[in-house]
Amino acid sequence: MNFDDLYRDVILDHHRHPRGTDPIDHPHASFFGVNPTCGDEVTVKLEIDRDKVVAIQVEASGCAISTAAGSMIAEAAVGKSFDQFQDLTESLKQMLRTGDPLDDPNLGDLDALIGVHQFPVRVKCATLAVTTALQAFKIYMKKHPSEARRELTIEAG
């Protein structure tokens, strides 16, 4: 097999030069995620304003797939609302499950992870950072229910 299909240049680039590493000193929410089968760890910190991500810090330690996915989500998350973030997470999981490319501009570079589909045991590496970020976002939404409702109303309107 051609390893370049899994380890695409864009993945190696994110792995070598991860984005979203600038520290957030006073995050509105943070979450620590771990993949217990392999020991990959990631901490995601979020700064949120009016239900949208304005800054994100991802501290990932693990394989190239998981660190690259963390870097990609750091880029993709900024400006997203909770619902958009949830959609993005679902899109990524669907792409990794089916192997079908998705025409979802929300994904950003995350679409380069499509090759992981061929490696079912590595799917968890690709989703760790995203699901951890979503958990952090959920914690924020729980803490700020009124703001979340307001935002949802505005969007519905």
Place this chain on the structure above:
Amino acid sequence: MGDPAATSVELTENNPVRARFPSLNRRMGDRPLIYLDHAATSLRPAEVIDAACDFCRLHDGNPHRGLHTLSAEATAVYEGTRERVARWIDAPPDAAVVFTRNATAAINLVARGIADHIGEGDEIVLTEMEHHANLVPWLMLAKKRRAVIRYLPVTDSGELALDTWPSVLSERTKIVALTHVSNVLGTINPIESIAEDAHRVGALVLVDAAQSVGHMPVSFARLGADFLAFSAHKSYGPTGLGFLVGRLDALERLEPMETGGEMIELVTFETATWAPIPGRFEAGTANISAVAAFPTAIDFIELYSAHAIDLHDKLLTEYALEQLLRIDDIRILGPLDPQLRGGLVAFDDTRVHPHDLATILNELGIAVRAGHHCAQPLHRKMGLSASTRASFGIYSDLTDIDALIDGIHQARKVFTR
């Protein structure tokens, strides 16, 4: 068997034993399977697979549970295995062999069963190189009984820091539980002297022999432990079967962890009394076909001799260490002297993460373990979250290691393009 060393060389140069392992016939894409994950589970020779099937085809009864012929035959097979294992592991007459699900279940049986004998402030001594199976059950026990866990540290070279041993052991020590061979470092621990010291302060000793049995001669009597836990599936046997070998007076102290059928003596609507050892620890129907097949795995090991397998392991380990150390930025975990190790080598390639390496190796047909190998605290102590481990069985040979080394170079190419 003749000269064990001669057998060992033969195995290494041109390994005819491979033909006996059906799973080695598998192709990984267009490549042969190179199995270097023996420490997770050994492959099984055809005769062991056949023995399990033969039992189901022929006897297929439930031991100790009927007066009909099939049950009686199953009883004979079941108890025959018990006697065979006792002889093989050199258990003296004042010891018993208990069938469990695996080595983990055997350790849990002791850690949970001994709870009534552990009081607040009592000490349980473990080492920093324990597999989670010999760590978490004791954490649970300590929490439940407000006992204290004390750790015998591991040195930078991956050996037990025995200079601290006298200060770790005390009159408060009730149990010392440690591994015979580390599943990460490969280190062989000096069980005999540790057991002697532990007994001097009145502590019980449990040895996790999951990585030593089937690799080297292991004598329960000589080790001097009170409990020995190991599994069948790491010794060319079936999965779903493990063993707790224990001295009778130590086993007597254990409350059964599971209760129910076949482990009782007398049951009324109000009370129950336990069957004698070992039956009281074997509630419910066991994995009978696995029990029936395991003597064939012992036959297989004895055909080559545990001593010859040990030499074979050491030869491969020496070669693997030599070859790995030639590569830049590879850190070997554990002692560099193969004589101090069992048949496995875990390493950290600082250029390629273990998961990425394992994925690429798998594409080349090479099966290794990548991760923390159920030893997170040890990895954290070494400043790692994961490592890559190659482990050897009787079917492994030097060409497997050559393939591994070549695979590491290929993985590096992917990451440096």
